[in-house]
Amino acid sequence: MTTLELPSWAVVTERRRAHIERVVALLDRWAGEMTLPPQEHRAWIDAGRWHDALRDADEATLRAATGDQERPLGMLHGPAAALRLEHEGETRADVLDAIRWHTVGNSTWERTGRALYMADFLEPGRTFMQADRAFLADRVADAFDAVFRQVVRLRLEWTIREGKGLAPQTVALWNHVR
Template identity: 70%
Template sequence: MTPEMLSDQPRLELPSWSIVTDKRRAHIARVVGLLRTWAHALALSSTEAHAWMDAGAWHDALRDADEPRLRTETGDLTRPIGLLHGPAAAIRLVAFGETRQDVLDAIRWHTVGQTSWSRVGQALYMADFLEPGRSFMQADRAFLASTVPLAFDQVFRQVVRLRIEWAIREGKGLAPETVALWDSVR
């Protein structure tokens, strides 16, 4: 590969404190790859593109941490364990000097959504759901992923709807942030 080709490869720099399995690392790489593709197609500034890549690389940095660690990190004793890795990673990133609020908000809320997100949070929310390694609705999700650069807001709304439908179908509860997000996009 030429140096130019290497620069097009997805950037995947996980923090030293990350707790991820190989399977999770592969998911993160696919999310970053999708974000990179969209950023290029949308001709984002290098600052915004780096924010998208960093949010993608760091969103699941603590996804495979155990419950006691996540509860200690967040101080949250009530939310379901599956909702704590984003807030825990955001807290850890702040402790290590991250100051971009849009990146921190994207990571903190990527599992439930947030009405005040910038495009960084919206893009991460979509990429986390649409990444091609997931086994469900592959053709539909691939179509939506390919449409993001052409209809960002419309695809975002559709992803919010699909994620809510999935949560209801699976008997999961809806976080208040998720309901607020739906109310803001419908």
């Protein structure tokens, strides 16, 4: 297996790298099954490759990169990575938006953002609801919108069950897909 190429500025543990590799593998599989045009296929792969590039960076780094002193730490790695990619010349809005909002969702996403949101949740290395998630992952190519709606619902239910706050973007996403 070829080692996944990450940006030189990425801060990831081996465990995180393995997660990123599984996300990219799902995105690649779905893009192939859906026979996406090459540019969209590449966008999906790049979004998966970069989405957690700063997931293991420290709080000071993420807050400095985003200028955000209020949002929870776990919501900063996507915006920080998107800003870094923009600074380096990335211009594909669908890729940047997918990375920026992959933790909370976004109601204006194109397919790239939706695909990343699903792959991040459905990747097989996660230990919860394995059979259900595998079932959904196997249906993305044939029922993309229906699976996306179900993933949004499952993630929303988990957030509420865990007593976590709902980001405005998450609420807007649910209202858009329900």
